[in-house]
Amino acid sequence: MKAIRYHQVGGPEVLRLEEVPEPVAGPGEVRIRVRAAGVNFADTERRRGLYDSKVPLPRILGSEAAGVVESVGAGVDASWVGRRVVALAKQSYAELVTAPEQELLALPERVSFEEAAGLLVQGLTAWHLVHTVGRVTERQSVLIHAAAGGVGLLAIQLAKAAGARVLGTVSTEAKARLARELGADEVLLYGEGDVAEQVRALTGGQGVELVLDSVGASTWKSSLEALAPFGHLVSYGSASGAPPPVDVEALYEKSLKVSAYWLHTRHPPALQRQARETLGRELAEGRLQVRAGLVLDLAEAAEAHRQLEGRGTAGKVVLRVP
Ligand SMILES: NC(=O)c1ccc[n+]([C@@H]2O[C@H](COP(=O)([O-])OP(=O)(O)OC[C@H]3O[C@@H](n4cnc5c(N)ncnc54)[C@H](OP(=O)(O)O)[C@@H]3O)[C@@H](O)[C@H]2O)c1
Structure with missing residues (x-):
């Protein structure tokens, strides 16, 4: 072959x-x-x-x-x-x-x-980021970097379906249009102002409860700054290079949580089956694109x-x- x-x-x-x-x-x-x-x-x-x-x-x-x-x-x-x-x-x-x-x-x-x-690869990743790790609930705000990418577009849809308000970052206007089309409420372009400042402005000064960060080195600082008190940053990739080591002291002021997600971690089989079958059903019935x-x-x-x-x-x- x-x-x-x-x-x-x-x-x-x-x-x-x-x-x-x-x-x-x-x-x-x-x-x-x-x-x-x-x-x-x-x-x-x-x-x-x-x-x-x-x-x-x-x-x-x-x-x-x-x-x-x-x-x-x-x-x-x-x-x-x-x-x-x-x-x-x-x-x-x-x-x-x-x-x-x-x-x-x-x-x-x-x-x-x-x-x-x-x-599967991107859908399961997005599903576990939103549900298993991020535990997104109604009325939360979620910031998704690389929002028009494969994982990003699926994470937008899953977070919206969970009732969240979704903010995204992307590199071009065409990508911003696509992220909006699939449900993002607000999309920011890197390089057009300070991302954390814009996120705070869009959330009444509060910041977001969850950041999903696959970009790493170039987004890490703004991801932490964009979080609300008790917010959670999930790292799941490093497209721009590895993020810096976590400075635990710097997490105290806002009582922040930093965690990671990897699809190749051994998942409970029943949870993985549930995620796979839910994704398949949502796609087949047109609720997920x-x-x-x-x-x-x-x-x-x-x-x-x-x-x-x-x-x-x-x-x-x-x-x-x-
Ligand atoms: N932890 C896991 O188990 C897991 C599983 C699947 C994927 N991932 C990670 O999730 C991310 C998304 O994966 P994907 O397959 O869906 O890819 P993708 O998001 O379709 O493509 C990567 C995107 O990352 C953004 N990016 C930002 N800085 C970049 C840089 N310096 N170089 C290249 N791209 C950069 C680009 O979007 P903009 O142009 O909008 O910036 C690019 O389109 C990747 O980092 C991947 O490694 C992790």
């Missing part, structure tokens, strides 16, 4: 379309013919050697796929064959991928493979990475597998 591999870490040019052996579904697994593979910011960090760097090379990238079940391994219900599914699945920048049966989410016809490929902002062919993975790490994308980046 064909897959996107890299043999050394580096720029997008290290990604190559190659002929590789087909994966085989082991016990408890299915093999999926991939129709769309999700591209995530972390894939660009893996490729650069900044994340998950102990995995041996050459390596096929990818962590989620939507497609059709082609075959099943030992112990798996054969009725999965032929069904449209999406799953968290490693090495998904490929024509075929394997995934555990218990990870599968069946897709109704009305959900496209492109939309589904944007649901996945915006595939950039859809390219598998062979164009390097260009997808270039645009994603160059801040040129809004919404989800997807590789279509012909």
